[in-house]
Structures are given as structure tokens and as C-alpha cells.
Amino acid sequence: MSQKQRLGIAVVLVALLAGLAALFGHQRAPESGTGAAGPWLAGLKEGLGEVKRIDLKSGALSSSLRREGERWVLAEREGYSVDMERLADLLKELSAAKVLEQKTSKPEFYGRLGLEDIDKPGSKAVLVEIWRDDTAARWRVLVGNAAEGRSGRYLRLAGSPETWLVDRSPQAFADPGDWIDRKLLGLAFERVAGVTRSLADGSGFEAARPDAATPSLSVASLPEGGRPRYDSVFDAAARAVLTAEAEDVRRASEELFSGTALARNRIRFFDGLVLDIDAVKAGDANWVRIKASATGTGQAPVPATDAAVAAHKSGTPDVAAEAAAINARVQGWAFRVSDYIYGELAKRLDEYTESVKAEAGKTDDKPS
Numbered sequence: 001m002s003q004k005q006r007l008g009i010a011v012v013l014v015a016l017l018a019g020l021a022a023l024f025g026h027q028r029a030p031e032s033g034t035g036a037a038g039p040w041l042a043g044l045k046e047g048l049g050e051v052k053r054i055d056l057k058s059g060a061l062s063s064s065l066r067r068e069g070e071r072w073v074l075a076e077r078e079g080y081s082v083d084m085e086r087l088a089d090l091l092k093e094l095s096a097a098k099v100l101e102q103k104t105s106k107p108e109f110y111g112r113l114g115l116e117d118i119d120k121p122g123s124k125a126v127l128v129e130i131w132r133d134d135t136a137a138r139w140r141v142l143v144g145n146a147a148e149g150r151s152g153r154y155l156r157l158a159g160s161p162e163t164w165l166v167d168r169s170p171q172a173f174a175d176p177g178d179w180i181d182r183k184l185l186g187l188a189f190e191r192v193a194g195v196t197r198s199l200a201d202g203s204g205f206e207a208a209r210p211d212a213a214t215p216s217l218s219v220a221s222l223p224e225g226g227r228p229r230y231d232s233v234f235d236a237a238a239r240a241v242l243t244a245e246a247e248d249v250r251r252a253s254e255e256l257f258s259g260t261a262l263a264r265n266r267i268r269f270f271d272g273l274v275l276d277i278d279a280v281k282a283g284d285a286n287w288v289r290i291k292a293s294a295t296g297t298g299q300a301p302v303p304a305t306d307a308a309v310a311a312h313k314s315g316t317p318d319v320a321a322e323a324a325a326i327n328a329r330v331q332g333w334a335f336r337v338s339d340y341i342y343g344e345l346a347k348r349l350d351e352y353t354e355s356v357k358a359e360a361g362k363t364d365d366k367p368s
Contacts, residue, residue: 093170114144286342
């Protein structure tokens with residue numbers, strides 16, 4: 001091969017490599033400027049204590065998180081509490097992110113990284129605007145796709161052509177439902193003494209146990225010929241809501257909690273705590289409202305296991321204070337819950353039982 005031919009091949013290879021670099025936007029991380037040695041988003045880490053508002057937008061969705069004293073609330077849910085763990089994760093990841101690679105600056109390739117402007121049809125980016133005052137957003141960041149086959153996520157400063165792969169993976173959500181504090185109660189079943197249920201059609205039941213050494217709730221008077229489907233079947237009447245998480249939230253109203261789908265539940269605890277929980281189905285959604293109180297006359301629990309002892313000791317000894325704390329979080333709000341949670345709060349007595357006669361017939365049919 002002649003030197004002229006080798007030179008021609010070299011020129012072609014250089015052109016090909018340049019084309020690939022332009023296509024995939026792969027460049028070395030810059031040695032100075034944004035994201036060089038320190039955090040990619042300059043000043044955020046030092047300014048976290050001054051952040052007062054965060055707006056997130058993507059397509060038709062938007063969320064506005066506002067700081068009110070020591071609390072963060074969600075404007076789109078009338079000031080309901082924000083999931084602080086999720087908020088802390090977002091700010092931590094953004095403030096600590098460092099550049100792994102500088103990527104493309106060509107708008108035609110933004111879509112591959114999930115970094116198109118949010119007003120572009122089909123954009124998957126989430127615009128995060130972080131405010132320190134009411135004048136203007138101090139930081140405006142487009143959060144794109146997570147990197148495939150490696151750690152990190154693609155980011156771009158709003159209004160800047162440059163895109164970056166950083167070493168962190170901030171999770172940004174524009175849907176307000178993703179920002180609510182989903183915790184409802186988080187109480188231990190070991191404390192439960194009984195459940196009373198009243199349905200809109202006038203039916204209902206009471207399931208109880210004499211002490212915490214008795215493992216499960218039971219109904220004293222069952223329909224003739226009926227028995228529980230299994231030993232702990234009535235426990236779900238309390239367990240389901242004690243550990244439930246909300247899917248969404250709105251202001252409670254008497255209009256919402258009415259009609260033929262309403263179920264009223266009272267859960268009594270051995271230590272005197274009482275929860276009144278109403279559940280209703282409205283359209284394709286299930287809603288519950290919760291109110292706590294303290295009778296002050298509860299029987300001290302008799303734990304059956306070490307786990308029960310630990311659960312009781314971890315509870316708040318001042319039941320009145322515990323009830324007040326629960327009400328401070330949940331009273332006046334309606335929480336959207338799953339079909340499972342609503343179902344366990346609205347079941348009729350016959351849905352917990354089975355026919356003894358039918359079971360006996362099945363036994364008789366078995367070969368000897």
C-alpha cells in the first residue's frame with residue numbers, strides 16, 4: 001500500500017471518528033468551568049439552607065414545593081405535607097453531582113438523553129427550578145434519563161446548550177401525587193383491642209380480643225351455621241389501615257363522606273387510643289378520613305411475645321399526646337387508598353365467614 005493510500009485511509013478514519021463524536025456527543029469532562037472539580041451545580045450545596053421553593057414541571061404536570069417555617073408543603077394539594085425523605089434525596093443528589101462526561105450540545109440529539117425543553121412535544125425532561133427568594137429561580141435544571149449500563153444521569157442547565165452525564169441520579173417528579181407524605185398511621189397491631197364496623201345499610205359487627213396475649217380478633221356472635229374463614233381473618237379489619245399508605249390527598253368534606261358506599265370503623269387500642277376511620281368509594285377512587293382520640297381508660301396490654309413487648313414500648317406513653325400528633329397530620333384531610341385497603345374497611349360480616357355445613361359436606365365426600 002502506497003503512502004498516498006495510507007494517508008487517504010487515515011483521513012477517512014479521522015472523519016469517521018469526528019462524526020461519531022458529534023453523533024453521540026462523547027467528550028472528556030472539562031478541566032475547568034462548570035463541573036470541573038467541584039459539584040456540577042455551583043453554589044447549591046452551600047445554599048441549601050436558603051432554599052424556599054422548588055418548582056417541577058414536565059408536559060402538563062407541575063408541582064410547587066414551598067417552605068413554611070420548618071415544614072415543606074405542596075401547593076397543588078392545598079398545603080399538605082411534602083415527603084421530606086424524597087425532597088432531601090433530590091437536593092442531595094443535585095447538590096453533590098459531579099461531571100463524568102460532557103455530552104452533546106446539539107439540540108437534535110437532546111431527545112436521546114431525555115433533555116429536550118419541556119415545551120417540546122414528547123419531551124421526557126423534568127425542569128427543576130430552585131428558589132432562594134421570590135425574585136427569580138436561582139438554579140434551573142433539566143433532569144433527563146438515567147444512563148444505561150452505568151451509573152449516573154443526564155442533566156442540562158435550562159437555556160444552556162451543553163449536556164452532561166453526572167455521577168448522581170437525582171429523581172425529579174412533576175406529578176403532585178409523587179410528592180405527598182404517604183404515611184398515614186404506622187401503628188402496631190399488637191396494641192389493638194378491637195374493631196367496630198357500621199355500614200350504610202345498617203349492618204356491621206364487632207371483632208375484639210380480651211388482651212394482647214390473645215393472638216387474633218374474633219366475633220362473639222356469628223350467623224347460625226357460619227364460622228370464620230380462618231383464625232385471624234378479622235385481623236385485617238385493623239391491620240390493613242394501620243400500615244396503609246396514601247395514594248393521594250384532598251380536603252375532606254361531608255359531601256364526599258356520605259352515600260351508600262360509606263363504611264365507619266372504630267379501632268380501639270388497649271392503651272386507650274381510639275381511631276375513627278370512615279371509608280367511601282367515589283367514582284373510581286377510594287377515600288378515607290381519620291380522627292384520633294384518647295379515652296384514658298384503656299387496659300394495659302399483656303404482650304404475648306417479645307415483638308409485642310417491643311412494639312408497645314416503642315409507642316408513645318402519653319396517649320393523649322399521640323392522638324394530638326396523629327390529628328395534626330391527618331385531621332381534615334381525605335386520603336386516597338387502594339382497592340385492597342377500602343375493601344378491608346368496608347367488608348360485611350358474611351365476607352369473613354364460611355358455612356360450616358358446606359365444609360362438612362366436603363369432608364364427607366372424601367374417600368375413607
